[in-house]
Amino acid sequence: MEKVLEMKGLTKCYRNGRGIFHIDLTVYKGDIFGLFGPNGAGKTTLIKAITGLCSPDQGEVHIFGYEVSKQFEKAMEKVGCIVETGNSFEYMTAFQNLQMISRFYPHISSSRIDEVLELAGLKEVRHEKVKEFSSGMKQRLALAAALFSHPELVILDEPTSSMDIEGMIDFRNIVKKLAKEEQVTFFICNHSIHEMERMCNRIGILYDGKLIASGLASDMMNANESLEDFYMAQIRKARGMESCQFSTSM
Numbered sequence: 001m002e003k004v005l006e007m008k009g010l011t012k013c014y015r016n017g018r019g020i021f022h023i024d025l026t027v028y029k030g031d032i033f034g035l036f037g038p039n040g041a042g043k044t045t046l047i048k049a050i051t052g053l054c055s056p057d058q059g060e061v062h063i064f065g066y067e068v069s070k071q072f073e074k075a076m077e078k079v080g081c082i083v084e085t086g087n088s089f090e091y092m093t094a095f096q097n098l099q100m101i102s103r104f105y106p107h108i109s110s111s112r113i114d115e116v117l118e119l120a121g122l123k124e125v126r127h128e129k130v131k132e133f134s135s136g137m138k139q140r141l142a143l144a145a146a147l148f149s150h151p152e153l154v155i156l157d158e159p160t161s162s163m164d165i166e167g168m169i170d171f172r173n174i175v176k177k178l179a180k181e182e183q184v185t186f187f188i189c190n191h192s193i194h195e196m197e198r199m200c201n202r203i204g205i206l207y208d209g210k211l212i213a214s215g216l217a218s219d220m221m222n223a224n225e226s227l228e229d230f231y232m233a234q235i236r237k238a239r240g241m242e243s244c245q246f247s248t249s250m
C-alpha cells in the first residue's frame with residue numbers, strides 16, 4: 001500500500017498546554033480516513049500542522065514522501081484542502097471565485113471551473129454573489145475550490161457542518177466516487193459519525209490531543225454494534241484512564 005500522508009511523533013503544544021501530542025498516523029492511497037474526537041480534542045490543530053498552517057514543536061509530516069516543513073511546495077503540490085471555514089471572496093460570484101483559483105493553475109483548462117461547480121451542485125447559482133449564499137452553499141463552493149486542481153490528497157475540516165441532507169449525500173457520493181475511480185485519498189474531520197460510518201474505510205479517534213485509536217472501520221464495526229458504540233467505548237476508556245491518573249496523583 002502506497003503511503004500518502006504520514007505523521008511521526010507530531011506534537012504542537014500551545015502556551016496553555018493544549019494541542020496535539022506524539023501523533024503517529026499513516027494514511028494510504030485511496031483511503032477515506034475519518035478523524036473524530038470531542039470538541040477541543042485537537043482535530044483542527046492536527047490539520048493545521050499537516051498543511052503547514054502551524055509549525056509543529058516536534059515530529060514530522062510527510063505527504064507523498066516530501067517532508068512538509070522542508071519541502072512545502074512539493075509536498076502540497078497535489079493537495080486540496082479546506083481548513084476551518086473555506087474562504088471565498090464575498091462580492092464575487094461562485095464562478096469568479098473559481099476563476100481566481102484557476103490563475104494559480106495555468107495548465108488546467110478553464111472548463112474545470114464548470115466541472116467542479118457541477119460536482120458541488122452549484123451550477124445553477126454559479127453567477128450569484130457569494131455574499132448571498134447560505135453557509136451550506138459556501139461549503140459547497142469551498143469543496144469545489146478544493147477539488148479544482150485534481151488533487152490526489154484532499155484534506156477537509158468539517159466540510160459538511162452546514163450542509164443540508166442532500167448536500168451531505170452529494171458530498172459522500174463525490175468522495176466515494178473520487179476515491180474509487182481516481183484513487184484520490186481523503187483525510188476528513190467530521191462530527192457526524194453516522195455520515196462517516198457510511199463513507200470512511202479507516203478511522204482515527206483523537207481525545208485530549210492524543211490519538212487513542214486508529215484502524216480499519218470494518219474491524220471497529222465488527223467488534224461493536226456500530227462505529228458510534230466503538231467511539232463511545234474508546235472515549236469512556238480514555239476518560240476512565242484520566243480519572244485514574246487524577247486519583248493516583250492526588
Ligand SMILES: Nc1ncnc2c1ncn2[C@@H]1O[C@H](COP(=O)(O)OP(=O)(O)OP(=O)(O)O)[C@@H](O)[C@H]1O
Nearest residue numbers: 014015016018019038039040041042043044045046
Ligand atoms: N491558537 C490557540 N492558542 C491556544 N490554544 C488553542 C489555540 N487553538 C486551539 N487551542 C486549544 O487547543 C485545543 C484543540 O483545539 P482544536 O481547535 O484543534 O480542537 P478541535 O478538535 O478541532 O475542536 P472542535 O471539534 O470544537 O472544532 C483546544 O483545547 C483549544 O482550546
